[in-house]
Amino acid sequence: MADMNTAARSDHQTRFTVAIIGGGFTGAAVAYHLAQCPAVDQAAILVFEPRDALGKGLAYDTGDPAHRINVPSARMSLLPDDPEHFGRWLAGTGVLAGDPRAHQADGNSFPRRSVFGDYVSSQVEPLVDDGRIRHVRARVAHVSKTGTGWQLQDDAGNRFSSDLLVIATTHPAPRAPARLAEAFVGHPRYIADATKPDALEPIRPQDRVLIVGNGLTAADVIASLRERGHVGRILSISRRGLRSRGHAAVPQEPYGNFVSPPPQSTRELLKRTRLALRAATADGLSWHAVLDQLRAQARPIWQGLTVVERRRLVRHLRVFWDVHRFRIAPQVEQALDHAITEGRLEIAAGSILSARRHGDGMQVLIRRRGGAPETLDFDAVVITTGPAHGGILSSQSWFSELAETGRLTMDPTGLGLACNEMGEALDVNGDPQLDLLIAGPLARGVFGELMGLPQVSEYAAAIAGQIIGSIAHTYKPIA
Numbered sequence: 001m002a003d004m005n006t007a008a009r010s011d012h013q014t015r016f017t018v019a020i021i022g023g024g025f026t027g028a029a030v031a032y033h034l035a036q037c038p039a040v041d042q043a044a045i046l047v048f049e050p051r052d053a054l055g056k057g058l059a060y061d062t063g064d065p066a067h068r069i070n071v072p073s074a075r076m077s078l079l080p081d082d083p084e085h086f087g088r089w090l091a092g093t094g095v096l097a098g099d100p101r102a103h104q105a106d107g108n109s110f111p112r113r114s115v116f117g118d119y120v121s122s123q124v125e126p127l128v129d130d131g132r133i134r135h136v137r138a139r140v141a142h143v144s145k146t147g148t149g150w151q152l153q154d155d156a157g158n159r160f161s162s163d164l165l166v167i168a169t170t171h172p173a174p175r176a177p178a179r180l181a182e183a184f185v186g187h188p189r190y191i192a193d194a195t196k197p198d199a200l201e202p203i204r205p206q207d208r209v210l211i212v213g214n215g216l217t218a219a220d221v222i223a224s225l226r227e228r229g230h231v232g233r234i235l236s237i238s239r240r241g242l243r244s245r246g247h248a249a250v251p252q253e254p255y256g257n258f259v260s261p262p263p264q265s266t267r268e269l270l271k272r273t274r275l276a277l278r279a280a281t282a283d284g285l286s287w288h289a290v291l292d293q294l295r296a297q298a299r300p301i302w303q304g305l306t307v308v309e310r311r312r313l314v315r316h317l318r319v320f321w322d323v324h325r326f327r328i329a330p331q332v333e334q335a336l337d338h339a340i341t342e343g344r345l346e347i348a349a350g351s352i353l354s355a356r357r358h359g360d361g362m363q364v365l366i367r368r369r370g371g372a373p374e375t376l377d378f379d380a381v382v383i384t385t386g387p388a389h390g391g392i393l394s395s396q397s398w399f400s401e402l403a404e405t406g407r408l409t410m411d412p413t414g415l416g417l418a419c420n421e422m423g424e425a426l427d428v429n430g431d432p433q434l435d436l437l438i439a440g441p442l443a444r445g446v447f448g449e450l451m452g453l454p455q456v457s458e459y460a461a462a463i464a465g466q467i468i469g470s471i472a473h474t475y476k477p478i479a
């Protein structure tokens, strides 16, 4: 075990140190905004991220050509005040010249996700090269509170200290249904986490595939399998069988008003949404316009609800919200449509009753909604139930350590970590900790809607502003 990283030690003796755990989009964006601020010149910014480059993270560190951004490029920007920034970068680099499918007839473009990752990296890496940001290519394994700040230990045993800690790790691995995990773990074509690089490699062209979950990752898997020449049958199953929706055929302005006054209950929100949908249809608009307004007004809507109502909303409406709010890229939507038309893909509502290996294959007892149990044979099973945010506190040892010492708690809605609107983590007594910030979607319990890039980008800039304020208050001058 190394005693301590020397650079970090010398930094810490003289400089205010910010440690950011996770260098996906969020961690990189927070570091970027900090490093751009002249007042932070004399602070040390450490970003812990095992990936080679900062700014990609789980979503954009993918070489799979079928993976597309699911929000038009015009709304994806590292700089929330400059929404055209990514678009200008795309035009300047000419990177889309080799990808004509990125462009849509309505003028929107949906580049590959790796392109967005490259864009963010291209903005952040120069700050790493000139030393304003330090990228520690390691996983944080332990975190503890010291008298004046935090001590971190990476998975190689190196230790670092910091004055302020930012958690930007966002997406934990999915948790497979226990019945499937118990029966199939170790099988070469049991894909427990479809977001891992080359996860689909073992699947052969003719394989009969069961996909468990019907969200964006399932759509990605179907599009990727198609791109790889897969021609076997696919059953994609989830409890409700709801399929992720695509974007509106023509752009529309957000429609409706849900904030004057904000609804007092989930029931009222639902009623007003239904009325707005009816009115929008009468005005010749699609549901997209209403959902866009709900998304735009999500924060005051969410914050106007009591915790009991927020929980009710998560329990009853989240699944419907997710499939309409997270829209798949047109290229991915086409892949799904083709597979359905060709009779290769079935999206179904149902549950898994039991599972067992059967020779080289996998046998699953399934009950479709309203139907009798049926035994189906598959050659591959892919889990796409999405990141297990509800289990975040037990997802890594340092999370458990911080939870055990009362420094981290779950948000009462179960969507992420408890914090206030400034991102300050709430301890077990509900008190905010000024030196422990939750950046990125793990803070969404406070805001309701904080997962899509536009909101995540805005929030990262706000967190950087919060840190700049802390540095101004507690700055340690160079000795």
Ligand SMILES: Cc1cc2nc3c(=O)[nH]c(=O)nc-3n(C[C@H](O)[C@H](O)[C@H](O)COP(=O)(O)OP(=O)(O)OC[C@H]3O[C@@H](n4cnc5c(N)ncnc54)[C@H](O)[C@@H]3O)c2cc1C
Binding pocket: 021, 022, 023, 024, 025, 026, 027, 048, 049, 050, 051, 056, 057, 058, 059, 060, 068, 069, 070, 071, 113, 138, 139, 140, 141, 168, 169, 170, 171, 195, 396, 439, 440, 441, 451, 452, 453, 454, 456
């Ligand atoms: C597959 C996928 C696709 C998406 N596509 C889009 C899209 O097209 N458009 C859109 O608007 N939104 C999209 N999203 C939503 C997404 O949440 C945000 O856009 C954004 O990427 C979140 O980034 P993040 O940095 O907060 O999280 P993440 O991407 O999860 O990054 C967290 C990082 O933390 C690192 N980490 C974890 N543990 C440790 C540790 N112990 N030590 C050090 N580092 C650690 C991980 O390696 C990872 O790189 C997508 C989400 C997913 C999961």
